[in-house]
Amino acid sequence: MPSATEQLVIKGLHVSVEGQEILKGVDLTIGRGEVHALMGPNGSGKSTLGYAIMGHPSYEVTAGSVELVGADGSRRDLLAMEPDERARAGVFLAFQRPMSIPGVRLADFLRHAVTNVRNPDRKEGQELMPMRDFRNELKAKMSELSMDTEFARRYVNDGFSGGEMKRAEILQLAMLRPKFAVLDETDSGLDADAVRLASESIARIGGADMGILIITHHEQLLEHNIPLKTHVMLGGRIVESGGPELAQELHKRGYERIRSAYPEAAAAEKALEESSRAAAV
Amino acid sequence: MSTATVAARSAFDAAALDTILSGTAGPAWASDLRRTALERLTALGLPDRRDENWMRTDLRLFKPQAWGPRPAPAPATPPPEGLLASAILSRDLAAESYADFEAGGAAVGPGRLAGRFASLDGHVVRCELDAALAARGVVFGAADELLAAHGAALRPHWFQVIDPSCDWFAAMHAAFHAASAVLYVPPGVRIADPLHVVAGISDGGVDTSHVLVVLGEGAEATVLTETAGGGSAGGPGGFHCGGTEIVVGKGAMLRMVNLQNWNTGVWHFARQKAVVHASGRLQWTLGALGSRLSQVAQDVALVGRGGSAQVNGVMFTEGRQHLVYNTLQHHEAADCRSDLLYKGALQGRSRLVWRGMIKVDKAAQKTDGYQRNDNLMLSNDARADSIPGLEIEADDVRCTHGATSGRVDAEQIFYARARGLSADEAARLVVAGFFQQVFDRITIPQVREALARAIGGRIHRIA
Numbered sequence: 001m002p003s004a005t006e007q008l009v010i011k012g013l014h015v016s017v018e019g020q021e022i023l024k025g026v027d028l029t030i031g032r033g034e035v036h037a038l039m040g041p042n043g044s045g046k047s048t049l050g051y052a053i054m055g056h057p058s059y060e061v062t063a064g065s066v067e068l069v070g071a072d073g074s075r076r077d078l079l080a081m082e083p084d085e086r087a088r089a090g091v092f093l094a095f096q097r098p099m100s101i102p103g104v105r106l107a108d109f110l111r112h113a114v115t116n117v118r119n120p121d122r123k124e125g126q127e128l129m130p131m132r133d134f135r136n137e138l139k140a141k142m143s144e145l146s147m148d149t150e151f152a153r154r155y156v157n158d159g160f161s162g163g164e165m166k167r168a169e170i171l172q173l174a175m176l177r178p179k180f181a182v183l184d185e186t187d188s189g190l191d192a193d194a195v196r197l198a199s200e201s202i203a204r205i206g207g208a209d210m211g212i213l214i215i216t217h218h219e220q221l222l223e224h225n226i227p228l229k230t231h232v233m234l235g236g237r238i239v240e241s242g243g244p245e246l247a248q249e250l251h252k253r254g255y256e257r258i259r260s261a262y263p264e265a266a267a268a269e270k271a272l273e274e275s276s277r278a279a280a281v
Numbered sequence: 282m283s284t285a286t287v288a289a290r291s292a293f294d295a296a297a298l299d300t301i302l303s304g305t306a307g308p309a310w311a312s313d314l315r316r317t318a319l320e321r322l323t324a325l326g327l328p329d330r331r332d333e334n335w336m337r338t339d340l341r342l343f344k345p346q347a348w349g350p351r352p353a354p355a356p357a358t359p360p361p362e363g364l365l366a367s368a369i370l371s372r373d374l375a376a377e378s379y380a381d382f383e384a385g386g387a388a389v390g391p392g393r394l395a396g397r398f399a400s401l402d403g404h405v406v407r408c409e410l411d412a413a414l415a416a417r418g419v420v421f422g423a424a425d426e427l428l429a430a431h432g433a434a435l436r437p438h439w440f441q442v443i444d445p446s447c448d449w450f451a452a453m454h455a456a457f458h459a460a461s462a463v464l465y466v467p468p469g470v471r472i473a474d475p476l477h478v479v480a481g482i483s484d485g486g487v488d489t490s491h492v493l494v495v496l497g498e499g500a501e502a503t504v505l506t507e508t509a510g511g512g513s514a515g516g517p518g519g520f521h522c523g524g525t526e527i528v529v530g531k532g533a534m535l536r537m538v539n540l541q542n543w544n545t546g547v548w549h550f551a552r553q554k555a556v557v558h559a560s561g562r563l564q565w566t567l568g569a570l571g572s573r574l575s576q577v578a579q580d581v582a583l584v585g586r587g588g589s590a591q592v593n594g595v596m597f598t599e600g601r602q603h604l605v606y607n608t609l610q611h612h613e614a615a616d617c618r619s620d621l622l623y624k625g626a627l628q629g630r631s632r633l634v635w636r637g638m639i640k641v642d643k644a645a646q647k648t649d650g651y652q653r654n655d656n657l658m659l660s661n662d663a664r665a666d667s668i669p670g671l672e673i674e675a676d677d678v679r680c681t682h683g684a685t686s687g688r689v690d691a692e693q694i695f696y697a698r699a700r701g702l703s704a705d706e707a708a709r710l711v712v713a714g715f716f717q718q719v720f721d722r723i724t725i726p727q728v729r730e731a732l733a734r735a736i737g738g739r740i741h742r743i744a
Contacts, residue, residue, distance in 0.1 A: 054699050057691070087701035099696035103714025107379035109697070112710065116701035124706045131382045153380055155714065172700065 006070050007031045008053075008091070008180045008211055013064035015045075015052045020275065022048045024236035024268065025064070030211040032179055035225045037247050038215045040233035041255050043273060046215045047096055049233070050182040054093040055083035068179070087113075088120035090179030094169040094186050096215075100157035106168060107138060107152035110175055117176050141174045145201050162189030170201050180211045187221040199224040219251040232258055235268030289327045289449055292349020293457045295319065301350070301457065307425040308432055311439065318445050318455035325449040332448075337634045337666060338576050338605045343548055345449075348520045350459065351402040351487045360399035360407040361481030361509040364542055368731035369394060369475060369505070381726060392727060395474040396421045400460030401510075402486040410476075417470050424461035424491065434465050438495055442526035443554045443580075450550040450576075454489055454522045461491035464504060468497035468530065475503040475536075475725070481510045482547070485517030493526045496533035496561075503725065507540035511547035514573055514600060518546030521572075527555035527563070531585060534562045538728055542735070543571035545600055551577045559585025559614070566593040566723050567606075567623075568732050570739070575604040583610075583617035583645075593719050594623030594654075597736045598631035598663070605634040610652065612645035612678075621652040624719045626712050627663035628741060636668040639682070643674040650680040657715045658688050659708075659740070709737045 008030045015023035022045045030036050038046050051059045053066055061079055068076040068089060078086055101109065115129045116122050128134075142149050147167060157165050166186050173181055183202065187195045195218070203224035206212050214221060222244065230246040231238045234255070239262040240246070250258070259266040298319050302312050327345065328335040369392040395414055398421070399407035410421045420431050428435055445455030462478045480490045494504055511519030521543065529535050541549055549572040557563050567579060581590045590610065598604055610619040625633045639650040656665035667684035689711050697707035713733055720729045 056695055082704070083695060083698035084701050084703050084707075087699055093699050095696065095699075099690070099693045101693055101697065101711055101714050103717030104710050105379050109700070109710065111379065112702050112706060113697075113700035116703075116706075124703055124709075131379070135379070135382065153383070155717075176700070 004071060005032045006068060006179060009065075009067050009069050010053070011065045013049070013052065013066065014062045015048055016060045016062050017048065017058055020272070021062070022236055022272070023052065026236070026238055028231065028238060030180060030213055032211045033208040034228045035206065035212045035214065037222055037227040037230040038213055038233060039217065039230060039247060039250050041269070043276070044233040044269060045236040046233050047184050050093050050184045050215065053078065053086075053091060053182055055081065055086050084116070087176075087178075088117055090117075092173060092176055092178035092181040094173060094181065094183040096184040096188065098157045098165045098169055100155070100160070102155050102158045104156050105153055106156050107135075109156045110138065110152075110172060113172065114175050117178075138175065141171065144204065145171060145174060146197070147171060163191075163194050166190060166194075166198060170198060170205070173202070174205045177205075178210065180213075182213045182215065184215045185217070186214070187216055187218055192220070195220045196223065219247050222247055234258055234262055235265035235272065237265055237268075239265050287326050288323055289325065289345045291345035291453075293322070293453055297350050298456060301459070305425050306429060308429040310432070310436060311428050314440050314445070315456050318452050321446045322449065322452040322456055325452055328448045328450070334578070334607050334636075335576070337636075338574070339603065343574070348487055350457065353404040354401045354406065354483070358401060358406070361401060361479050363477070363479035363507045363509050364731050364735060365505045365507050365538065365540055365728060366394065366397070366477050366479060368727040369477070393474045394477045395472050396464075396476040398422060398462045398478045399481065400479075400488070400490055401481045402483055403459035403488055403490065405460045411474075414472060418467040419470060419472065420463065420465035421476060422462065424463045424493065427463050431465060434495065435463055435493065438526060438528050439493055440526070442528065442556055443524050443552045450522050451524070451552055454491065454524050454552070458489050458491040458524070460488070461493075463493045463495075464502070465495045466497060466500040466502050469499045470497070471501040472503070475505050478504070478506040480506075480508050480521070480523070482519045482521070482543075483510060484512035484519070486511060486519050488519075488521045489523060491524045491526075494535065494537065495528045496530050496535050498531040499533055500530060501534045503536040505538045505540075505728065508543050508571070511544040511571075514545045516546050518548065518573060519543060520548045522550045524551065525553035527565075529555060529557045529561035529563050529588070531558045532560045533558070536564045536725060538566045538568065538725070540568040540732075541571055541575060541577075542568070545571060545573055545602060547572045549575040549577070551575070553578065554580040554582065555590065556582045556584055557588040557590055557617075560587040561585065562588070563590040564593070564722075564724065565590065566595070566728065569594070569596040569598075569604055570735055572604065573602060577605070578607045578609075580609040580611065581619060582613055583619060584613045586614050587616045588614065589618040590620070591722060592619070592621040593722050594621070594625070594635075595716060595719055595732050595736075596623065596625035596633055597628075597739060598625065598633055599628035599739060600631060601629065602631040604632070606636070608635070608637040608652070610637075610639045610650055612639070612641045612648040612650060615644060615646045615648070617645065618649040619651070622719050622722065623654045624656070624716055625654070625665060626657040626659055626715060626736070627665055628659040628739070630660070630662040632664045634666045634668075636670070637682070638670040638672060639680050641673040641675050641678050641680065646675050646677045648675060648678040648680065650678065652682045654684045655715070656686045657712065658686060659712070705740070709740050712740055713737060
């Protein structure tokens with residue numbers, strides 16, 4: 001059924017890592033302008049979903065589809081795209097653990113990223129966004145996010161504290177303005193004040209044209225980003241979806257009710273835990 | 282059974298030297314140095330792998346008989362330009378990097394060269410010096426004529442800084458150097474724009490040029506030297522056997538850049554040494570992008586109190602290139618500082634060897650010496666060897682060294698790709714970042730940009 005807005009549509013997604021199936025059939029549809037929360041215990045597959053959407057080479061999609069479906073019904077197959085093509089198609093992943101790139105200033109990195117995302121057909125070697133325009137925009141965004149502009153001169157995530165990394169991810173989100181963003185625990189490792197600031201920042205960046213999937217263990221990040229839907233992942237499946245009140249319930253009471261309500265998924269979770277423990281030994 | 286050294290024969294022989302001596306405008310004392318070197322050469326074989334400096338250098342495929350002096354190029358042949366000269370003259374570097382832009386780099390326009398010297402296959406094809414500098418006593422140009430005219434200033438240093446008899450290549454160079462250049466900057470004279478020396482060869486060509494740079498007390502200069510041309514691997518290739526001598530006078534300041542940018546069929550042998558006098562400052566950058574095989578000795582001697590030398594190395598190898606560097610930071614006087622940072626990125630089946638030594642004489646108390654070599658492996662088949670060494674006779678010194686070898690992390694590449702950078706762009710950025718630390722030390726922005734761009738252009742897709 002055509003929708004009034006563009007959607008990220010995930011259907012029956014199965015994903016394996018090193019031969020081990022982590023996602024066992026995920027269905028999820030996010031429209032632009034919507035905020036969805038994805039919760040679930042550690043190891044349930046939340047981050048795997050983020051990586052699979054972005055196209056990490058170690059995450060093998062064995063079944064299912066991930067598509068961008070336009071308001072006119074046009075479909076673009078994300079799984080057929082390289083990670084950078086996905087970024088240029090308007091998909092963003094805020095990493096739970098961003099990589100450092102020593103020697104490369106955040107500003108120079110972002111200038112490449114912004115240029116490519118705004119000119120999806122750009123070939124390497126073609127002009128970058130004019131430095132003056134880029135700098136003006138960057139400084140304005142940093143000021144909106146209450147960030148010291150000196151931050152842009154630092155090397156990408158090199159020697160950053162956990163909080164600084166997360167703020168750098170938010171800055172990139174603000175500059176790249178994707179159609180769809182997956183924020184993978186953008187609140188982890190932050191103190192209460194920092195989470196509040198992150199929550200406000202994300203709310204300011206988002207809006208009617210951005211679909212956001214917030215992966216979190218806490219409800220605090222959702223304070224300023226009231227989810228249209230909350231999804232609970234267990235054992236590689238989304239087992240339950242609800243409104244914002246579901247996030248509050250999970251935050252207060254944990255996952256016991258979910259585990260007992262979905263014994264099959266709970267069993268899958270346990271099996272996965274055991275096999276990963278065996279692999280670690 | 283004992284084996285006697287078999288002298289290595291080439292077309293660099295007595296007859297060839299007679300031809301050179303009959304045509305030279307150089308003074309008699311310089312010709313005598315050539316004759317002495319030839320005597321030494323005829324007694325020498327190629328360096329042996331039992332020699333520690335040569336044990337990681339494979340000379341089996343080097344055939345000395347293939348090489349000899351080459352005829353002058355046709356009159357209309359254009360002089361080689363060189364990567365660094367192009368960068369200085371024709372590039373507006375505006376806004377290539379955020380930090381440069383913030384520092385006012387947007388205003389950087391094309392620069393000037395204070396002097397230009399070019400040779401092709403051992404023949405001088407260009408020689409220019411800013412007239413205002415000549416009027417202030419600056420001497421720059423072809424060695425033969427200038428040694429005769431300025432013997433008092435140049436003779437004490439000409440082939441006195443490097444040892445012309447230490448091996449076959451050194452002796453060959455001392456006997457047969459051609460299209461050599463000298464720079465003499467009188468005391469107190471400061472030259473703002475760089476002087477440029479480029480040695481070019483044709484496919485199968487030969488270059489034996491020598492460079493002598495002498496800065497008088499309190500003088501300042503920037504000298505850029507580079508190589509260009511030669512054949513690629515599998516063809517006739519080329520042969521370079523060169524030398525660089527540098528004298529930094531009391532309180533003088535020299536920024537020196539040597540860029541080896543031959544095509545990948547060229548054999549490159551170079552002996553380079555700087556002597557830094559009291560309170561003199563030297564910033565010496567070696568870039569290496571080309572050649573089939575390189576054997577380079579880079580020595581710095583700190584002979585006067587309070588001298589300092591910063592040595593930078595930027596190496597990029599690919600294919601089957603094999604580059605060997607032997608460096609020496611020799612502290613002969615007290616209160617001197619030396620700081621060496623060599624960074625190499627290796628692709629393909631290439632090999633990079635760095636063997637570094639900090640030597641501190643008994644008199645050199647309060648020495649501050651540092652050496653470091655970082656290598657980034659871009660393929661599984663490349664190989665890098667880092668062999669730091671310290672030899673310390675003084676008791677109140679601080680000398681440290683370090684070496685690292687790493688790989689580009691696939692997770693870094695994925696992270697950059699997730700932000701819209703192509704795989705190649707991501708790889709280039711990661712490698713550029715690796716070199717940033719050494720680029721940050723090179724205070725000539727055009728040189729930095731030229732090296733960064735040249736390296737960036739050669740990086741293949743990683744993983």
